[in-house]
Every structure is written in C-alpha cells, then in structure tokens.
Amino acid sequence: MRTPIDRSTWRMLLGYARPQRRTILFGGALLLLSGLAAAAQPLAAKELVDRLGSGEGITGLLVLLVGLALAGAAIAMAGDYLLERAAESVVLIARKRLAGRLLSLRVPEVQRAEPGDLLSRFTSDTTLLREVCTHALVAMVTGSATTVVMVVMMGVMDLVLLGITLAVLAVVGVLALAGMPMIEKASHAAQSAVGETGARLERVLGAFRTVKAAGAEAREVAAIERGAENSWRAGVRSARWESLVHGSNSLAVQASFLAVLGIGGARVATGAIPLSTLVAFLLFLFYLHEPIGQLLHAGSRLQIGLAAVRRLGDVDQMQAEPVGTGGTEIPGQQGVRLLFSDVRFRYGPDLPQVLRGVSIDVPALGMTAFVGPSGAGKSTLFALIERFHEPDSGRIQLDGRDLADWDLTSLRGQIGYVEQDAPLLSGSLRDNLVYGRPDAADEEIRDVLAQTRLDSLVERLPDGLDTSVGHRGNFLSGGERQRVALARALIRRPRLLLLDEITSQLDAANEMAIRDVVTTAARTMTVLVVAHRLSTVTQSDRIVVLDNGIVRATGTHDELVVNDPLYAEFAATQLLTGERRR
Numbered sequence: 001m002r003t004p005i006d007r008s009t010w011r012m013l014l015g016y017a018r019p020q021r022r023t024i025l026f027g028g029a030l031l032l033l034s035g036l037a038a039a040a041q042p043l044a045a046k047e048l049v050d051r052l053g054s055g056e057g058i059t060g061l062l063v064l065l066v067g068l069a070l071a072g073a074a075i076a077m078a079g080d081y082l083l084e085r086a087a088e089s090v091v092l093i094a095r096k097r098l099a100g101r102l103l104s105l106r107v108p109e110v111q112r113a114e115p116g117d118l119l120s121r122f123t124s125d126t127t128l129l130r131e132v133c134t135h136a137l138v139a140m141v142t143g144s145a146t147t148v149v150m151v152v153m154m155g156v157m158d159l160v161l162l163g164i165t166l167a168v169l170a171v172v173g174v175l176a177l178a179g180m181p182m183i184e185k186a187s188h189a190a191q192s193a194v195g196e197t198g199a200r201l202e203r204v205l206g207a208f209r210t211v212k213a214a215g216a217e218a219r220e221v222a223a224i225e226r227g228a229e230n231s232w233r234a235g236v237r238s239a240r241w242e243s244l245v246h247g248s249n250s251l252a253v254q255a256s257f258l259a260v261l262g263i264g265g266a267r268v269a270t271g272a273i274p275l276s277t278l279v280a281f282l283l284f285l286f287y288l289h290e291p292i293g294q295l296l297h298a299g300s301r302l303q304i305g306l307a308a309v310r311r312l313g314d315v316d317q318m319q320a321e322p323v324g325t326g327g328t329e330i331p332g333q334q335g336v337r338l339l340f341s342d343v344r345f346r347y348g349p350d351l352p353q354v355l356r357g358v359s360i361d362v363p364a365l366g367m368t369a370f371v372g373p374s375g376a377g378k379s380t381l382f383a384l385i386e387r388f389h390e391p392d393s394g395r396i397q398l399d400g401r402d403l404a405d406w407d408l409t410s411l412r413g414q415i416g417y418v419e420q421d422a423p424l425l426s427g428s429l430r431d432n433l434v435y436g437r438p439d440a441a442d443e444e445i446r447d448v449l450a451q452t453r454l455d456s457l458v459e460r461l462p463d464g465l466d467t468s469v470g471h472r473g474n475f476l477s478g479g480e481r482q483r484v485a486l487a488r489a490l491i492r493r494p495r496l497l498l499l500d501e502i503t504s505q506l507d508a509a510n511e512m513a514i515r516d517v518v519t520t521a522a523r524t525m526t527v528l529v530v531a532h533r534l535s536t537v538t539q540s541d542r543i544v545v546l547d548n549g550i551v552r553a554t555g556t557h558d559e560l561v562v563n564d565p566l567y568a569e570f571a572a573t574q575l576l577t578g579e580r581r582r
C-alpha cells in the first residue's frame with residue numbers, strides 16, 4: 001500500500017496539529033518575536049556605528065542591544081517550551097487516533113497486514129510527527145516572515161547588494177527544491193524498512209519455540225539484520241540529501257557574504273553607500289543564515305513528516321467496521337434462532353469458494369454440531385456469524401433479522417465465541433475470564449471455574465486468579481487454555497455459544513466434564529459446536545455434516561451413521577459405530 005502525497009496528505013498533517021493550534025500559534029508568535037528582536041539588532045548596531053563616527057553617546061543604545069538580546073533569549077525559551085509541549089500532544093493525538101482506527105478495522109484487513117508493521121506505525125511513525133507538526137510548521141512561518149522582513153530591510157539599504165545576495169541565494173532554492181522530495185522518499189523507505197523489520201521480529205517472537213526447535217535463529221537474525229540494514233541505507237540516503245540541502249545554506253550565505261563584501265566595499269569606496277550601510281548589510285546577511293537554515297531544516301523535517309503521515313494514512317485507507325452503538329433492542333428470550341439461506345463465500349476474489357450455498361435452520365435451543373473434513377468451511381461459518389466476514393451472497397438471519405441489519409456491538413453481545421486455538425491474552429487469569437464481561441461477580445466466576453474444572457488449577461497457582469498466564473496464555477497447558485477460553489465465553493452469559501474445537505487438547509475426564517457443561521448450557525442457550533472428535537458431539541440435538549462448502553447431511557448421530565456414508569466413515573474410524581457414548 002502506498003498513499004501518494006497530495007493535498008490530503010498535507011490536510012492530514014495539519015489535522016494532527018489542529019487541536020494544538022492555539023499553543024502552536026502562541027509558541028510560534030513568541031519565536032517570531034524573538035526573531036524580530038534579533039532582526040532589530042543590526043539596526044541598533046548601524047546606529048551605534050553612526051554615533052561612534054559622529055562622537056554621540058552610545059550608552060542608551062548599548063543598553064538597548066543587551067536588552068534585545070536578553071528579551072530575545074527569554075522569549076525564545078518560552079516559545080520553545082510551548083512548541084515542545086504541543087509536539088508531545090500531537091504524538092498523543094496521533095496515537096489515540098491510530099489506536100481507535102486499528103481496533104475498528106475489519107478482521108480481513110488486519111489478517112492481511114503484518115502486526116509488527118502496524119506496531120511500528122504506532123510507535124515509530126507517530127514519533128516522527130513530533131517535530132513536524134509544531135517546530136517545522138512554525139519554523140516555516142517564522143523563517144519565511146523573518147527572511148521577508150530582512151530582505152525588505154536589506155532592499156531599503158541597498159538594492160544592488162540585495163540583488164547580488166538574492167542571486168546567490170537562488171542557488172540554495174534550486175538545491176532545496178531538488179532535494180526535498182528525495183528526503184521524503186528516503187524517509188518513507190526507511191520507515192517501511194523499520195516496519196518490515198518489526199514484522200519479522202514479531203513473527204519470530206510470536207513463534208519463539210518453533211524458531212528454536214527448527215534451529216532457525218541464525219537465519220532469522222540474518223533476515224532481521226537485512227531489514228535493519230535496509231532501514232539504515234535509506235536513513236543514510238535521507239541524511240545525504242539533508243546535509244546537501246542544509247550545507248547549501250552555509251555555502252550560499254558565505255558566497256553572498258564575500259560578494260557583498262567585495263562589491264559593497266567598492267561601492268563604499270566610490271561613495272555610493274556609507275560604511276555603516278555595508279556593515280549593517282553584512283550583519284543582516286550573517287543573521288539571514290538563521291531563518292534560511294530554519295526554512296531548510298523545516299522543509300526537510302516536513303518531508304519526513306509527510307512520509308510518516310503517508311504511512312499513517314495507509315491505515316486510514318484500510319476498511320473499518322461500521323460503528324456499533326449497542327443500540328439494537330435485544331429480546332429477553334433464551335437462545336437465538338439462526339437461519340442460513342444459500343450462503344456463499346470466498347475469502348478473496350481470486351480464492352476458491354469456501355461455502356457453496358449453505359442453508360441451515362438452527363432452532364433457538366439445543367446443541368448443533370458441525371462435523372466434516374478439514375477445510376470444509378466449519379470455522380468459516382462461525383466467522384460469518386460473528387460478521388468478521390460478510391457472505392458474498394445469501395442471507396444469515398438471527399432472530400429473524402439479517403445479520404447485516406444488526407448493530408455490530410449488539411450482535412456480538414449475544415455471542416460467546418471460543419476460537420479454535422483458544423487464544424488467551426497476556427495478563428492475569430482473572431483478566432482473561434472476565435474479558436467479555438468485566439463486571440462479572442466473583443461468585444459467578446467461581447461457579448464457572450467449578451463447571452470447567454479450573455478450580456483445582458486456580459488453587460495450585462501461586463497467586464490464584466491473579467496469576468499471570470503469559471503471552472497468549474503460554475504459562476498454561478493447551479487443555480487449560482481451552483477450558484479458560486470456554487469459561488470466558490460462559491461468563492459472558494451469551495444467548496449463542498460458538499465452540500470451535502474446544503476439546504481437542506483435553507484428556508478423557510476433562511472432555512467428559514466439558515461435554516456435560518456444554519450440554520447443560522444448551523438447555524438455556526443455542527450452542528454451535530465444531531468438533532473433529534465425534535465423541536464430543538454424538539449427543540448433539542442435530543449434527544450437520546459439511547463437506548467442501550456444502551451441507552451434505554443433517555440428523556442425529558444414529559441417523560447419520562445409517563444415512564450418510566461420510567459420517568459413517570468418520571464414526572467407524574473413531575470407533576463410534578453402533579456405540580452410544582455417554
């Protein structure tokens with residue numbers, strides 16, 4: 001993804017600064033004032049030289065000069081502080097906006113992106129806005145204003161010398177115009193490389209044990225180093241252009257200084273201008289170095305900022321979910337009726353159809369199991385119910401209302417979803433249990449812990465419920481994670497419970513206990529279960545056999561063993577035929 005720089009990039013950049021505009025304006029005004037105080041110094045110096053020549057008193061003027069210098073410094077300090085403060089606020093605004101945006105993105109968008117790269121946009125690119133939205137913007141204004149004022153004053157003094165100065169300075173302008181886009185390009189490349197390196201690192205840390213077990217450390221380090229080197233190379237490229245642009249300022253000012261000294265000296269000798277004018281003009285030239293330097297520095301910072309804004313803008317271009325308000329009225333009854341009508345779906349335009357006309361009517365109470373070969377589309381059905389993806393055609397209705405017409409927050413508020421690999425979040429066990437309902441009472445938590453046979457685990461843990469479960473819950477066993485994920489879904493008190501392979505890592509005793517919990521839950525809510533182990537689902541009220549994206553049979557275990565060869569084969573391979581398991 002690459003957002004071109006256009007007006008909207010500039011608008012975005014200014015958008016980050018807008019909430020801080022008062023502080024920036026005030027801080028900028030102070031800096032301008034200090035710049036003007038500096039600009040007044042040559043005039044006072046000219047007056048000083050004139051008076052020295054004519055033998056007049058200079059005490060007052062000296063006091064004025066010192067006063068100007070002190071006041072200029074104090075004002076500059078205050079202005080600087082205000083701008084630094086505004087800069088921090090700009091980063092804060094950008095991070096808050098990005099966090100909100102990231103969490104509102106549609107699931108497929110995030111699945112397509114690299115988490116490490118998104119992270120680098122949050123941590124690194126936002127930091128680059130720090131200076132740009134405040135100091136650089138202000139320096140653009142103050143630098144331009146000071147330059148204009150000085151140029152006007154120099155023009156008033158001597159147009160010939162001004163003409164020489166401007167001719168030399170024009171060279172800086174040309175170099176700057178050529179260099180600025182290169183700085184932006186190199187900075188964008190550097191930040192992209194940082195993003196890629198972050199993504200690579202995230203990949204490694206996310207599968208640390210696999211990397212170690214595969215002995216891939218050296219390969220991964222080399223890849224990360226390559227990414228870091230790419231970033232370094234682009235950074236050096238940017239630095240080269242920056243130093244060229246900034247260095248041209250010194251060169252131009254020094255060249256014009258020499259030209260003005262030579263030609264100005266000749267003009268003094270011919271009496272065309274007095275010596276004091278030449279001295280003042282040279283002082284102006286000396287001071288002009290500062291605002292022009294400011295302008296160039298600000299220009300290059302702005303380019304770096306524009307590159308960062310472009311990367312932040314990429315996230316804005318990713319699709320977001322409709323904003324949920326939780327406003328849909330929820331009927332008080334238990335369970336939900338779920339109706340799939342000829343649902344077709346593929347994950348992308350170039351990918352094969354995963355669901356090829358699925359129609360299922362799930363009544364409000366009871367347990368419905370989905371079985372079928374790997375890749376048949378079982379988990380995809382759950383993802384569509386959660387509206388992580390939208391069907392390409394057909395309808396899914398919940399309580400008689402099309403899912404698309406539900407308010408997203410209300411819809412998900414009805415559902416307890418346990419994903420296939422039962423991911424936990426880093427934090428304490430309690431954080432994980434109440435994640436879907438932070439206000440759950442302790443008694444309720446205890447009750448669910450007992451049902452899911454987690455009570456003995458909690459007793460064993462050093463800090464009980466407050467024990468950390470580690471990144472993605474890796475301090476717990478696979479079976480414990482599955483039970484915690486189920487407990488989390490139950491504590492949410494959903495009307496529809498979606499359980500995707502939640503017993504795959506449980507031992508027989510725990511599997512049986514969980515089966516009982518789910519059967520009990522199915523008396524008060526709609527339970528949809530995906531399972532490879534048929535032992536988990538033989539007692540379901542109905543079993544849907546899904547194969548290659550179509551429903552090939554529906555019935556009870558006993559009916560399907562007789563009527564559906566594929567199911568009968570599953571049952572046979574799992575030693576369930578003719579045997580009614582508990």
Ligand SMILES: Nc1ncnc2c1ncn2[C@@H]1O[C@H](COP(=O)(O)OP(=O)(O)OP(=O)(O)O)[C@@H](O)[C@H]1O
Nearest residue numbers: 111347351354373374375376377378379380381420
């Ligand atoms: N995010 C995705 N992008 C592209 N294709 C996907 C994505 N998720 C799943 N698929 C593909 O869709 C098909 C159905 O996947 P799904 O996870 O629904 O199958 P499943 O029946 O649940 O399989 P399993 O029993 O192995 O979990 C598979 O071929 C899978 O490769």
